[in-house]
Amino acid sequence: WTTLGQYGEWMFNLVRTSSEGKPQTGISFLLIDMKSPGVSVRPIKLLDGDCEVNDVFFDNVEVPAENLIGEENKGWTYAKHLLSHERTNIADVNRAKRELERLKRIARAEGVYDDLRFRDQIALLEVDIVALEMLVLRVLSAEKSGRNALDIAGLLKIKGSEIQQRYTELMMLAAGPYSLPYIHEAMDAGWQGDQAAAAGLQGFPGGDVANATLAPTYFNYRKTTIYGGSNEVQRNIVAQTVLG
Ligand SMILES: Cc1cc2nc3c(=O)[nH]c(=O)nc-3n(C[C@H](O)[C@H](O)[C@H](O)COP(=O)(O)OP(=O)(O)OC[C@H]3O[C@@H](n4cnc5c(N)ncnc54)[C@H](O)[C@@H]3O)c2cc1C
Structure with missing residues (x-):
């Protein structure tokens, strides 16, 4: 892997x-x-x-x-330090903020923004992204003043990865069938093409081409709660090192 x-x-x-x-x-x-x-x-x-x-x-x-x-x-000592940076990086607040705006655009375009229950989901996501950003800024500020704040890297990884899975899921729900790439040739008998290569080329008829990769991205992002150390294991680490 x-x-x-x-x-x-x-x-x-x-x-x-x-x-x-x-x-x-x-x-x-x-x-x-x-x-x-x-x-x-x-x-x-x-x-x-x-x-x-x-x-x-x-x-x-x-x-x-x-x-x-x-x-x-002494490799594990060095690796632990690198892993805490990797986990802080996985939080990826900048991407989450950008993707939140994209989610709102898609939801408005597809008409689901007016659905109060859907908008609740977006609001909850936004609150969590703001909270995660505050936490990342606290860690950066502590690091700058020489304190080791990377113990909570596991927590940043858990929250960030769960947020990534939520926005990819909400985007796919908002776009519905338009979140799938449309590959006309796939209907031909015996088609063996590479779906990923074709995905960016065409949107579903009547849909936005940019939405055609939402479903593949949703599937790809199932990885986020596994890589960089699974979230279950991060919970154990946070329990031991932060909560005591
Ligand atoms: C997309 C992707 C990219 C990756 N890239 C890299 C890479 O570039 N380099 C690299 O070295 N690795 C990479 N990995 C591997 C990744 O680091 C491991 O998959 C990850 O750390 C989980 O370990 P594992 O697969 O051995 O799962 P396991 O440790 O076998 O865990 C299996 C399941 O058991 C649970 N579990 C395990 N132990 C405990 C416990 N003590 N308490 C509770 N639950 C537990 C886990 O949460 C998980 O659900 C990548 C993985 C993915 C999915």
Whole structure:
């Protein structure tokens, strides 16, 4: 599940270098040249029809000692720091604000904005996005003044990923059948085309072409509560490190 690994020239890996002590110790941080003999990459097709992630296999790959980052067996310490930045980044408040405006545009165009129950959903989403933005700003401000606030990165990841799933779902509900790509050729017997490649090309007749990727995006975004560490595991981390 290596994101965009099919384009990578280098990757960093956490590799077990010792089996002594706690499982978290004995892991080292290595840079691996993807062109090394024994590295093979197999793209995985996701629900949206696109290949965004890959199986990466290592068969007796040799890595020069100079590719070790930091101290041997301390890889998990470095990884935890990187992961907290990844999780803060996943919160992606800027995208959420932009997509909220897009959701409102689609809802108005499709007439569901006048439905009070639908508008309630948009309002609840907006409140959560504003709250998440405040939380991200608090973390950034604490970091700037030298305090370690990244303990709550898991919380930012949980809230941000759930918000992303909500807006992709609401957009699809608002656009209805127009959220599907229309591929005329798909009706031909034996059609084997690549749906993802065709998705951006045509909207459903009578619909907005830009809406034709809403359903594939909705499917793609099921990933957000899994990647970067699943949300269930983030809840455990927040319970242990923040709530005590
Ligand atoms: C789109 C996508 C891109 C990714 N990109 C990368 C990448 O570039 N590089 C990379 O290294 N990895 C990548 N991953 C892998 C990702 O980090 C893992 O899928 C994720 O951390 C979850 O681990 P897992 O798949 O082993 O699930 P598991 O740990 O097997 O979990 C399976 C289920 O059990 C639950 N579970 C597990 N442990 C507990 C627990 N203690 N308490 C409660 N529930 C628990 C989980 O929440 C989940 O629902 C990617 C994954 C996806 C989906």
